[in-house]
Amino acid sequence: MFEALLSYNFLQNAFFSAILASIACGIIGTIIVEKKLIMMSGGIAHTAFGGIGLGYYLGIEPLIGAMGFAIFSALGISQLQNRTRISPEVVLGMFWALGMALGILFIAVTPGYPPDITSYLFGDILTVSRVDLLITLIMDLIIVAAIGCFFNAFKTYLFDEEFAQVIGLPVSRLENLTYVLIALTVVVLIRVVGIMLIIALLTAPPSIARQYTNSFLNTILLSILLGIIFCSAGLWVSYLLDIPSGAAIIIIAVSSYFLISMFKKPAP
Amino acid sequence: MNTVVQLENVDVYYGNMQALCNITLNIEARDFLGIIGPNGGGKSTLLKLIAGLVTPSSGKVWVLGRPPGHAPGKIGYVPQRFNLNREFPFSVLETILTGRLTKNNLFLHRYTAQDELAVNEIMRRLDIYDLKDRQIIQLSGGQMQRVLIARALVMEPEILLLDEPTACLDANSKSHIYSILKDLNQDMTIIMVSHDMGVISSHVKSLACLNMTMFYHGLPELNDTLLGQVYGCPVELIAHGVPHRVLPHHQEEVHV
Ligand SMILES: Nc1ncnc2c1ncn2[C@@H]1O[C@H](COP(=O)(O)OP(=O)(O)OP(=O)(O)O)[C@@H](O)[C@H]1O
């Protein structure tokens, strides 16, 4: 493996991508688990598929389309939840399915051979390019800077939104920022594990981490570490056995979660 | 005396359900106002209005001379229902520290040694210092309530809004909290909702009776007729054991 890692460019890219994606994943995963935005994140990820289809249709980079759709749906869902009396779950379900439907529609009406959409649905970390790496790095910087610079404000907002508002924190701005950061993370993770599998990679590491620590910051750091372990292990297994990398990563992450939860008593 | 809270013909609706109707109310600095009224009478809504958490459908509200929500850091609020995330990885210390956060220095904010000192002092005062490192999820209802009171007090607010702050507390903690409130009241305006007539009668400086509209606002002296009007039901339960200051024309047999 190490020889291969040194000699093959695509393996190096995959490995760096695993590390960079795990940073975004660990931070945002912890936030969505604590703020109970897991299904929301799943909805954003699936809506992003519409953007991938649109990207193909317009002949632009599909991930750019995905980012547009992800950000639009994140803000759209939050506006509809806050401003209307439609049930949040319903809004989420509608966006979820509509995004997938639009994606398939755009791909169907795109002339020429249908593209391979499996890599977007289930990820393919072995095809990550230098440009993808650069995009992931920029997303990481944005996420780390946003959360890091307003760490105490974020914690207060995640813990008690009502009190945050009473003491004058910009709650709706923090909320929108959170949703946009979720959208960015989703885009980063599409390359790694794909739209269908994102939820597990976001939630397994923080759920394991929380069994070992009672600190928000440590949950994030431990989640990042676990993400790196799961992704590189999945990458290795997938390279050795020639199986799909996204599936390998998710199976390792989820089975680790179940094994650890069964044998570990909750932290005191 | 200067007025710290001013409401003028305020209506509040939730959707098409009216919670408050034509409320006009002035609250003076250093008042200790008790608010009573039946369930669903709009007491919590009134506090949320002052805290800037609900917006009036019509009428004017001024808090410390500004619209509500524009005097952050000066309003301490202890909610009736804890709409907070109890599973969040926060210790008691971290929870109370958030009371020291102000909107002005959020960028790269760190809590100072002074903040920690203030928190430690307030925890000692409220007898929760032992719980310092406990996780929020491990607290009992009464412990949680005291932590949230501490979080409001550590802000050193000018106006303190308390929504049934002692509903889960045992008798000792209750009287302890009231002695602290009495102390704080020397330079802090306190507005408190309570169903506990004993508490109302012995601790507040003025009283408001609320059931959608304001039935009474004045000295803490009440009569059966008024109570009957406010509650729209027999007041036996309420009048039972209430000292004479609240019911000056107390008859031998409280009839309704
Ligand atoms: N978020 C909300 N959405 C819709 N209606 C609400 C909401 N909050 C309160 N209400 C309604 O407004 C009215 C006043 O409620 P409020 O909570 O202010 O009463 P309260 O006097 O505090 O009652 P309690 O003594 O039970 O605490 C009630 O009829 C309630 O049903």
Ligand SMILES: [Mg+2]
């Ligand atoms: Mg109430």
